[in-house]
Amino acid sequence: YFDLPMPQGYVRRVTIHKLHIEEDAGKTRNVNGQRYIDFNRCGVPLIEMVTGPDLRSADEAAQYLIRLRQLLRWLGISEADMEKAHLRCDANVSIRPKGSTILNPKTEIKNVNSIDAVRNAIQNEIERQIREVEAGRRVEAWTLDWDDETQTLRKMRSKETEADYRYFREPDLLPVRLDDAWKERILADFPELPLARRARFVDQYGLPEYDAEILTAERKLSDYFENAVRAYGGDPKKISNWMMNDVLRLINERGLDPAAMRLTPAYLAEIQGLVDAGTINLTTAKALLVKVEESGSSPSAIVEAEGLAKVSDDSAIRAVAQEVLAENPREVDSYRKGKTTLMGWFVGQVMRKMRGKADPNVARQVLEDLLKE
Template sequence: MEWETVIGLEIHAQLNTKSKIFSAAATKFGAEPNSQACAVDLGLPGVLPVLNKEVVSKAVKFGLAVDAHINQRNVFDRKNYFYPDLPKGYQISQLDWPIVGEGEIEITLGDTTKVVGITRAHLEEDAGKSIHDLYDDFTAVDLNRAGIPLLEIVSDPDMRSAKEAVAYAKKIHTLVQYLEICDGNMQEGSFRCDANVSIRPMGQEKLGTRAELKNINSFKFLERAINLEVERQQDILEEGGKVAQETRLYDAVKHETRSMRSKEEANDYRYFPDPDLLPVEISDELMAQIKQELPELPQEKKARFIAEFGLSEYDADVLTSQKPMADYFEKMIVNNADHAKLCANWIMGELSASLNKHQLELVDAPITADNLSLLVNRIGDDTISGKIAKDVFKAMWDGEGSADEIIEAKGLKQMTDIGAIEVIVDEIIANNAPQVEQFKSGNEKILGFFVGQAMKATQGKANPKLLNEMLRAKLS
């Protein structure tokens, strides 16, 4: 039987505020255990939560960016369950009146685009962290994470493959970084994905029973976990079984998902409005102010890169897919507006390849945008060839100095002296009579041999364009 996969994602984006959502404790990552958990986070008697204004602004920014309806009146609820890292016995969340209502976002897969619906996005506090393997007979609890602000972004079940789910997750990941509301760090848990996966016979309207996949901390694992789950469900259904509605943990090491039984029976969270918090009313003034602060969004930036710098759709898409990359490009372009395409090529080519090779993020690149811009300038003004530039790039990467310093120190300046090149070319032609014959009898490819010889003789410094023209003129 042919099956159709249906996927919806729940993304938890940690909002990058200085203090927590309901308390004035710090949110720094990696602090000493429990050093950033105050009386409010610990749920000690007599404390009252007070909502952080920045949390509201950041959630609204997200809502505006996905064309969502903003619920200017929204309400916090208690989600009740027992777990050691949840000291109050409830998590403050939003159920019936979330801050962000229905919205949508466009994803691109190859040549096709698709609109994915966003059901809602609501604010909630994170729980603490339980560590099970630190002590033999105890579970250790670190409450630094308790009360960290989260925006839970819930999609409609609109994705039909693991690839689509990854494209959507990446799009949201890019967006929250553009908006500067979340640092997007998946290793540190600032951006987490849960996937609701079900399958149904192709053409059937009714949705199948879904399983919720948790503990996915990279896009690669997201794709793998979904594909694994689809296979598992297919096997069950094709053998005449039934898929159980349950939460399953993904284990990246063993590449398997396993059932979290404990979560099933406690699925009744008995939500009710939190009497400690009054309904939130976002004023029209605050809405207007947030709208004004909204930065340029990825789609807008892409359109501008195409219009302003004449980049191709593809190049503009790649450059804007990550905010740091777009920023890098814009810095390069300040002194290099005439060579936009060349700048784009160098970022997407040499720079990206070197970053990959050394497993570095763009922000940690040893070559600044200004320095790479200078290098591109030297290609543009014919000081060096593109080929020599790669050597200069490597030296820059290794910290040997700026482009100009390296070109000077290594004597890499391109030969543009026609006379000097002519002497070399004449000599090569005189010494390689058989190849000259081949060219004259129509073997165009042999021209490469002459170019190679000339480059060898000049240590790659001959201007390639000049060289090609001269060789053609002299050989024919």
């Protein structure tokens, strides 16, 4: 079974009723009103997993698929990309009156090729079945086809029974009996699973649940974060902030593999160390991330080679600040008449002239002194 934590804060237990080996029978696609049949994957071995009737909404079904996909990727079983047919889903939908334990006849939805499509198709079918029941009609056990272009369902056929399938068990396959010792040997080699790691990131590193959720979405990203935290040795939230914003943006924009980045976890830790030491400011640090990824050189080497160290020399900053004030007499007059919000603009002009290397706190203090004169 799966213990499925939901965004609303509750857990839904999903049982696995059957799990068996099949061969892919291909798929159909609707494009511009035309029906196409794709036979490219015919005969490819696949595992079909049938869950119990445990999910209660379209959102729960989508969340279940998200967790299943995460687990398949985490264990290196599959890329689990639904649009590439690595992961497929047929959804059975049945409704019942509130408080009842008896389900109405179910329908099966086929040809849903993304998690969003699964969510939308199920929600549409729930609403259709409710309309049928409220109109006094019986829900028929149909197989339905989902058209993602028009966001509509259409009847493919009446639902077959096992007899219609000509189903019978393969008599030459012997039963396989798996004991607990075999199961324990398999589990002993399992890595820490994503939900367990997410909980540990919250407890051990004090991360917000949102951060922990994002950082454990993919195993390589999770490993990168933890290696960076170990290399840094300081507040894990500082590393998390880099990961959640700049590092993830770099990964997504450039299609990078976290495990193969030139910006290694050790280099990310080194950049935060340079910020902590006051060697560089945050603006320089953000630019340094890209420079390290592009060159593969260490952050310290780039800072030294390009002269990126933060300038805290009062006289150097004062000279630039005087230039800024001399070039902008109108803004100086406005500031002295009470528009103190211009201070941030003045600091920005000094930072721009000094290519982001000035200590912004020193720059602010120098500007305040000059504007009082």
